[in-house]
Amino acid sequence: MSEVLVLVDHVDGAVRKPTYELLAIAKRLGSPAAVFIGAADAADAVVEAVKGYGAEKVYVVDDTEIKGYLVAPKAEVLQQLATQANPDAILITSSAEGKEIAARLAIKLESGLITDAVDVQAGPVTTQSVFAGNYTVQAKVTKGTPIITVKPNAAAPEEGAGAGVKEAFAASISESAKKAKIFASQPRAASGRPELTEAAIVVSGGRGTGGNFEPVENFADSLGAAVGASRAAVDSGWKPHAFQVGQTGKTVSPQLYVAAGISGAIQHRAGMQTSKTIVAINKDEEAPIFELVDFGVVGDLHTVLPAATEEIIKRKG
Numbered sequence: 001m002s003e004v005l006v007l008v009d010h011v012d013g014a015v016r017k018p019t020y021e022l023l024a025i026a027k028r029l030g031s032p033a034a035v036f037i038g039a040a041d042a043a044d045a046v047v048e049a050v051k052g053y054g055a056e057k058v059y060v061v062d063d064t065e066i067k068g069y070l071v072a073p074k075a076e077v078l079q080q081l082a083t084q085a086n087p088d089a090i091l092i093t094s095s096a097e098g099k100e101i102a103a104r105l106a107i108k109l110e111s112g113l114i115t116d117a118v119d120v121q122a123g124p125v126t127t128q129s130v131f132a133g134n135y136t137v138q139a140k141v142t143k144g145t146p147i148i149t150v151k152p153n154a155a156a157p158e159e160g161a162g163a164g165v166k167e168a169f170a171a172s173i174s175e176s177a178k179k180a181k182i183f184a185s186q187p188r189a190a191s192g193r194p195e196l197t198e199a200a201i202v203v204s205g206g207r208g209t210g211g212n213f214e215p216v217e218n219f220a221d222s223l224g225a226a227v228g229a230s231r232a233a234v235d236s237g238w239k240p241h242a243f244q245v246g247q248t249g250k251t252v253s254p255q256l257y258v259a260a261g262i263s264g265a266i267q268h269r270a271g272m273q274t275s276k277t278i279v280a281i282n283k284d285e286e287a288p289i290f291e292l293v294d295f296g297v298v299g300d301l302h303t304v305l306p307a308a309t310e311e312i313i314k315r316k317g
Helices: 017-029 040-051 073-087 096-109 214-225 233-235 301-316
Strands: 003-007 031-038 057-062 088-092 111-120 125-130 135-139 147-150 165-168 201-205 226-229 256-260 278-284 297-300
Touching: 003 017, 003 073, 017 031, 017 040, 017 088, 017 111, 017 147, 031 040, 040 057, 040 165, 057 073, 073 096, 073 256, 073 278, 088 096, 096 111, 096 147, 201 214, 214 226, 214 256, 214 301, 278 301
Parallel strands: 003 031, 003 088, 031 057, 057 165, 088 147, 111 147, 201 226, 201 256, 256 278, 278 297
Antiparallel strands: 111 125, 125 135
């Protein structure tokens, strides 16, 4: 069975959830092989982590010489590894960085590229949500090694031990790939909540909050959810743009999406309508959001959400 390469998405050696989702998809396509580009002293922990989700092999690339550079060196690493391993496919998380790595890699390998897949089945055949989420299409790479970026929450992580064979890989990075380097960055303050684009549950607030996001945040915290916002809430200055869900914000596809006080304009729908289950709370029973939802509550979010939060906390006991 041929290998399917999965680029490990991590922060300082801490493997992020989308990697485990990609490994679950890789099992459908072939033999999962993780690619860790990072610090050598974090490699053993990463190997154990991805092994627990089915990685049969883990290629370890020491990033001492390329740490801090932008995406070009990672694309060269994957190019050289793919040339050696001849994988059936290469899977990368659909983040801003992941898509740029994938694009550069596709050019280097002269291979087809599919981005923002919401499902991948044997073939590999991908499913994408297009035209602001109004249509789904299936596609397949017809030239070279399929390179696919996959949106978070496209698959559920599947625990199950793989062989986890560790193999060091030394890549030769060109000087042209080292032309852009980050010398300083300002990390975003930790909120204790999941990352918006990766969260299994998202609770978003809109104009109906009146600027008071406390009921939305308390409800989200009771569920261990991320907090989002509509464009109207962001434009009003109630939340930073990093929280915006929509066509000009972030696209999310959680297992559960709760829209509180959001009318459901097409701009917002484009960012969340691939969610598996959608719940809306709105005082206006004619709000467009109700055309999209699985469950709807006609009521004031400032009454509904605190009651729901209280009940959830009570049941957690």
